Amino acid sequence: MPHEEAAAGLDRVDQRYTRGRRALVEVLAGADRPLTVPEILAASGSAVPQSSAYRSLTVLIDAGVVRRVTGTDDMGRFELAEHLRGHHHHLHCVSCGTVADVQAVPRLERALAAAAELAAEETGFAVMEHRIDLVGHCSGCR
Secondary structure: OOHHHHHHHHHHOOOOOOHHHHHHHHHHHHOOOOEOHHHHHHHHOOOOOHHHHHHHHHHHHHOOOEEEEEOOOOOEEEEEOHHHHOOEEEEEEOOOOOEEEEEOOHHHHHHHHHHHHHHHHHHOOOOOOOOOEEEEOOOOOO
């Protein structure tokens, strides 16, 4: 579990690693995809009151522990930051709004690195990292 890294990130922004924040990290660490706040609350049971979930997620984002994933709908989704979860990409369903993780396989990563290099050459932009979001219909909506 990424608890030591989460505590260190919170310490850097002068925040405590409270029981509620620990529960949020625990839920996100066990998830196989980015979760909405209602999904996080359901998975945490009564460990995190709704009134503090949004505040705690904002603090965890500021600390670099959690990141917000924007989907094709209006629902924000959250996952552990990449340095805690591992590099991956997302599939977004335009019908139901589901966001699923896709592991970064070597062949895909080589192609993305080449595309990033080309974009940098064409624009003079210094690419530091990449993310890819593929948009379409999940198997349940097809």
